[in-house]
Amino acid sequence: MKIDILVAEIGSTTTVVNAFDQVDSESPIFVGQGQYRTTIEEDDVNIGLEQAINELKKNLEVDNLEYDNFLATSSAAGGLKMSVHGLVYEMTAKAAKEAALGAGSNIQNITAGIMSELDLLKLKKEPPNIILVAGGVDYGEKTTALTNMQKILELELGVPIIYCGNIANQDDIRFLAKEYDAEELVSITENVYPSIDVLNVEPVRKIIHDTFEKHITKAKGMSKIREMVNQHIIPTPGAVMEASKVLKEAIGDLVTIDVGGATTDIHSVTEGSQEITKILINPEPEAKRTVEGDLGLYVNAKNIWQALNHREMAKKLNISDDELNSLYENIKPIPETELEIQFTLLLCEYATETSLLRHAGDFRNLFTISGAKKMAEGKDLTSVQHVVLTGGALTRLPNTEQLVQDIINRNADTKLLPTKQVNILKDFDYILASAGIISKINKKAAVNIMRRSLHCTQE
Secondary structure, three states: OEEEEEEEEEOOOEEEEEEEEOOOOOOOEEEEEEEEEOOOOOOOHHHHHHHHHHHHHHHHOOOOOEEEEEEEEEOHHHOEEEEEEEOOHHHHHHHHHHHHHHOOEEEEEEEEOOOOHHHHHHHHHOOOOEEEEOOOOOOOOOHHHHHHHHHHHHHOOOOOEEEOOOHHHHHHHHHHHHHOOOOOOEEEOOOOOOEOOEOOOHHHHHHHHHHHHHHHHHOOOOOOHHHOOOOOEEEHHHHHHHHHHHHHHHHOOEEEEEEOOOOEEEEEEOOOOHHHHOOEOOOOOOEEEEEEOOOOOOOOHHHHHHHOOHHHHHHHHOOOHHHHHHHHHOOOOOOOOHHHHHHHHHHHHHHHHHHHHHHEOEEEEEEEOOEEEEEEEOEOOOOOOEEEEEHHHHHHOOOHHHHHHHHHHHHOOOOOOOOOOOEEEEOOOOOHHHHHHHOOOOHHHHHHHHHHHHOOOOO
């Protein structure tokens, strides 16, 4: 059997492969899906990848599967881990953080100002996959970013470093990279915070993806990935963000919710309303991602379990306390029985609501000499027209559209959330991440693939 594109989504626990054909037509076909556990422990994800492809062949009832393009997304081996180092937290460090999160990274360390010996010790003890150095508006303060870059280079970590600070430093950054024999590791891009209250995150996100793709083969368990993949490899959350951005161009402002086994991610692509923008305390990127590393339905289920009222849960499920405890103690990555499904839905509701409220902005009173002034802080979602549900939980559990609608209904009057009339779309084929990386080579095909999965007709 011959197909156009095969996409592998290599997760922390599961590897999924999706097959697509006729991608250049107006109606691309989602051919089928296969999955297998991610074989990180064997230090070779290709084992799990090959088994997932075998499962796909079995599902399609074919012995041979050929393809023109093979792409991949990965959150295996802990995903893309980054550290961010800027000048002032509320300005350059925050801007760099937004760029890194939007590219799909997990941020393990953020510093503001000149790095201390303790900051450097932490960096040396647990090196990230990529280091992001920012600082200073263009032609403004220069010393902090240059000092931090030199201190980091002195550690000789062998880790890729991206400089996205004051452009007046670029020649000096090149000089430092040459002096420390790190020209292959240091990349330079546009300033992520070129002037006060201006964010420039997209060029940084692009170079993060390029750097990830170049160096991903050095991560644990990923050494042989290039033997099979002949196209792009980007972080899975970054692929979901890419999908959200191209889908926004096609159907309008949106929020994408992705509840997983380890984390819950919220992606929003909206400039917000003009009314709210006028009273925002700090600028927000049009495309924003937040990740709640403590909220997952399997790996991090303990955190949700501890936050919920167990007596109320038992009452809703009409079971005893002992039965409820047994459900938690024997929790599965994929629930099977009706009771397990209903229990997982309660966890999913908490993860979704908590993550969405953390992502959305809020009104606050700012007290001035002339009295209280109503201001807004955080991401404004009030102009969002669509909420997209993806990830295993929200696409496979029943009635999740109503679950999300109820969350919005009970919070829309107090937070900067979408209105109660928002359109909720489910990623029925669970292919949003695949569509995101396909958009790298064929944006039109990616949009058409998503429209079919979301049951979203052409406008």
